Amino acid sequence: RKEVEQDPGPFNVPEGATVAFNCTYSNSASQSFFWYRQDCRKEPKLLMSVYSSGNEDGRFTAQLNRASQYISLLIRDSKLSDSATYLCVVNRGGIDMRFGAGTRLTVKP
């Protein structure tokens, strides 16, 4: 079993839709959590950190449930430019980062 698991998708949604991605992790000692975005053949870039209290950045909302070892990302009012692969990332401490395989999103007109 992978340490960080994501639904690979692909998710194909129309513009304006709301879409949710889920991620589970197996190491209960994990310290910090992130969502990164990766465009095709490009480097990953930080989308947002994820906090236990939940956090929002414009159309994006991230939630962390430590008890269930579950992380989510909600995208509201999807734009064409949101099309990308979204990576769930868990830090076990220091520089020990574990990546999910990614969830691919395509937003269509």
Place this chain on the structure above:
Amino acid sequence: EAQVTQNPRYLITVTGKKLTVTCSQNMNHEYMSWYRQDPGLGLRQIYYSMNVEVTDKGDVPEGYKVSRKEKRNFPLILESPSPNQTSLYFCASSESSSYNEQFFGPGTRLTVL
């Protein structure tokens, strides 16, 4: 401009021919890592460094070497490349905390024939 650079960006080589992929960052970051990305597997950490002269193995270190003689540089060395090392490689750097963002280089696409 704050950035992580990698060279070369693309490389096709043959089995057994030693190669080095360079990585440099201009943000004075303590932490640096190398990852490989393969379809369906996500990014896997090869080696990491928490400071000059301090390196350690990640998940998939076999067949790779690294060095950290200067804070800004973290080269990845393949002494005898094999076809199963064909992959997309990323270098990354961050400040010394598990809560900080990692900044990635643009990637190096390596093909070993």
